[in-house]
Structures are given as structure tokens and as C-alpha cells.
Amino acid sequence: MALSVHSGSFDDEYEKHSKIKQDYGVLDSITPEYRIPVLAINKGKTGKVKLNIKLSSKAKKDKNLKIIFEASEKEKIEINNKEEFIVSTSNIKDIENLSIKAINYIKNSELDNIYITAKLYGKTIGKLKYYCAEPVTKEVKLVFVKSDSKGYREIDETSLLNYLNTKSLNQLFVKIEFLKTEKIDVTGFNETQKNKLFSGSTNERFYVLARHYNNLESNFLEKENDTFFIINFEYKRKNKEGEDEEVGGIHRTGESGGVLFVYKDDYDEATAHELGHWIGLEHPKNDVGHRKIPEYKSQNNFMDYEIKRKSWFWHQLINKN
Numbered sequence: 001m002a003l004s005v006h007s008g009s010f011d012d013e014y015e016k017h018s019k020i021k022q023d024y025g026v027l028d029s030i031t032p033e034y035r036i037p038v039l040a041i042n043k044g045k046t047g048k049v050k051l052n053i054k055l056s057s058k059a060k061k062d063k064n065l066k067i068i069f070e071a072s073e074k075e076k077i078e079i080n081n082k083e084e085f086i087v088s089t090s091n092i093k094d095i096e097n098l099s100i101k102a103i104n105y106i107k108n109s110e111l112d113n114i115y116i117t118a119k120l121y122g123k124t125i126g127k128l129k130y131y132c133a134e135p136v137t138k139e140v141k142l143v144f145v146k147s148d149s150k151g152y153r154e155i156d157e158t159s160l161l162n163y164l165n166t167k168s169l170n171q172l173f174v175k176i177e178f179l180k181t182e183k184i185d186v187t188g189f190n191e192t193q194k195n196k197l198f199s200g201s202t203n204e205r206f207y208v209l210a211r212h213y214n215n216l217e218s219n220f221l222e223k224e225n226d227t228f229f230i231i232n233f234e235y236k237r238k239n240k241e242g243e244d245e246e247v248g249g250i251h252r253t254g255e256s257g258g259v260l261f262v263y264k265d266d267y268d269e270a271t272a273h274e275l276g277h278w279i280g281l282e283h284p285k286n287d288v289g290h291r292k293i294p295e296y297k298s299q300n301n302f303m304d305y306e307i308k309r310k311s312w313f314w315h316q317l318i319n320k321n
């Protein structure tokens, strides 16, 4: 007799499906294969989870059937609008659509997760790992770059910020604030600088802007702020197979400072990806450390190259130790 998560949807229009091993805990008491799915929900938001439940024939016939859903810490969540949700024969259908609302942060300092446990006849038949942390605020300085006659790129800063804070980085409990936006005109660059900007290596493209900006602003590369150049320019390069490859942006992992190029229409997704590098996340291929994501299993993850990127993995959480 076991309960498992079939699918889920969240207020913030994202889905957090745990797909890879690092994301799961193992609950041996059910079956060796049972893995505990993860829900990470922002305070005040609701996650809806579809559950699969396999009941024994004895349980199905039991008029006094009672499955109790409860959290390991009370006052943190509501399950179907209740502190404790009880399923009996009369409302057994409700079990298929469990609604979990984040009422409070779990902890501000230790950032532990809690569990939602389902019990039948006093025995655990399923568990969900649940997490809700106070967001860490990250300040980003946008610098629009005019590099040629196309002028500055027109980006709606309000909608970009909204995307970052409701559809992408919020899932990692990171809150982005735009410090200020500036404009720099580099059309007067000399030949060497132009070569670096338009045809140099990835690093050269970044550093030629950074050095120029550094002379204008002495406190460039502050650790707590990200200086993010937005340039109205496409960056194409050859990949290992010799094919043309477009680059959405450049960002030095764990450092403050990056460049956003013109790349299809996904400047919001690309910005979420680049800011992912800023907070220390890497691509599947060059992953290092405990936040790595395995190759070929990371579809739709913001650090992958999929265009419809919409999720992160549990172990990428920036709030998590």
C-alpha cells in the first residue's frame, strides 16, 4: 500500500518535479524504490499535487478508512485548507488533488525541510518533503550598452523583474532587486576594443565592457551586487562540431558580472540562467560540487540549454546548505 506523487502545479506557474536522484530522500519503510518527492513553495503560495494511491482490497472495503495527512511542524502549512487533513471513504476523491499552502517560513536560520506524512492505520504510506524559506535578496545593476547604430536594447525592466521574482529565481527563494539602471555608449571604442567586443573570446567580450565601465564607476565587481551588461548584439560562435551556436549570455560562475546578448526572444529565461551562474550554479556539462545536475536528465532546468526552461532542482536551492 503506497502513495506517490503523480504530478503537480504551483501558483507561481512552475512545476517542481523531482527527476533525479540527488533530489530524493529514500523511504525504506514503504518499498526500496519509494523516493520522497520535494515541494518547495514560496510563502503565501499554494502547490497542488496529484497523488496516486494504491490501497489494499481490505482498505478499499473498510467503512472506517482513515488516512491522515499531517506536517511534521504545525502552523507552517495548510493541507486542503486544514492543519491536518483526514481522508475517509466519503472524501476519498479529494486525495487525488492535495492542495498545500505555505503559511510560514520553516526556519530562517537553519533552513531545514519538514515532511508531510500520510498515515493509514497508523502506518506511514507516503511522504512529501517540503521547504519554504525567507528569500535571500540579491541586488542587480543593469547596464545597457550601446555598441552600434542599433542603439540600446529595449527591455521592459518591470516585466523582467516580475519574471525573475515570480517565475524563476523565486523558486530558489532568491529575490532579485534592480539597484539602478545605467546606459553606456561604447560606439567610440578603438579597433582593439571593438575586436574584443565583437569577435573576441567569451572572456574578452566581458572584460572589455568591465574595464570600460570600471573607469566610469570605481566600485565595479562588488560581490553583493551583480553588474549585468545588456547589449543589443548577437553573439555567434562555432561549437566543437563546427556548427554555428548562438550565445544567450556570459556569466562567471560565483562572480558578479555578466553580459546578456540578443538571443531569440527569451531574454527573461536567459537572464534567469545567467543569474543562476551568479549564485553559483553551473551547466550540466561543467558541473562541479554539490549543486551539479547530471547530463541528459536536466530538461527544462534553467541551467540547461532548453528554450522552455522553467524549473530548478531541489539541490540547486541557494538557501540550502
Ligand SMILES: [Zn+2]
Residues within 6 Å of the ligand: 273, 274, 277, 283
Ligand atoms: Zn550558462
